[in-house]
Amino acid sequence: xxxxxxxxxxxxxxxxxxxxxxxxxxxxxxxxxxxxxxxxxxxxxxxxxxxxxxxxxxxxxxxxxxxxxxxxxxxxxxxxxxxxxxxxxxxxxxxxxxxxxxxxxxxxxxxxxxxxxxxxxxxxxxxxxxxxxxxxxxx
Numbered sequence: 598x599x600x601x602x603x604x605x606x607x608x609x610x611x612x613x614x615x616x617x618x619x620x621x622x623x624x625x626x627x628x629x630x631x632x633x634x635x636x637x638x639x640x641x642x643x644x645x646x647x648x649x650x651x652x653x654x655x656x657x658x659x660x661x662x663x664x665x666x667x668x669x670x671x672x673x674x675x676x677x678x679x680x681x682x683x684x685x686x687x688x689x690x691x692x693x694x695x696x697x698x699x700x701x702x703x704x705x706x707x708x709x710x711x712x713x714x715x716x717x718x719x720x721x722x723x724x725x726x727x728x729x730x731x732x733x734x735x736x
Contacts, residue, residue: 604721604728611709614732619703624671626731627695635723642723648692650724655695657717658708666708672696687727 606614631647642650659668673695682689699705708714 604725606730614702615706617702619701621735622698622700623702623705624696624698624733624735625705626733627693627697628691628729628731629693629695630690630726630728631692631724632726635720637719637723639719647724647726650720652724654717654720654724657714657720658697661717662708662711662714665704665711665714667700667704668708669698670695671698 629651631651633647635642635645635647635650637650655670655673658666659670673693675693676691678684679689684690699708
């Protein structure tokens, strides 16, 4: 079973997040590029778009493990146009932006370790062609 781990954080990135002092809330800004068709490694899901597969993941993120993560979606919407930058380049070619607030790093890390969340990652892998995740701290 092949899973594209290029959309995962590296071990160094996870360590840096884990080892930082747990302080103010964090906001994660997700830049999302969906596959035209979802690619499930196990072949068990029926055909769907990448956007539909990612919606399953997003449901787990906010609803299924919501008590653990206490995640709050601040914004979710399609990218309408590139206003500054070169349109059509990988750096600017995104389908959707998702902004999620967590009460602390600890909440985000607890979500990442949750078995139900980890199971839902298969929808993320199936749906995303690529992504960038930017961690922001209120301050």
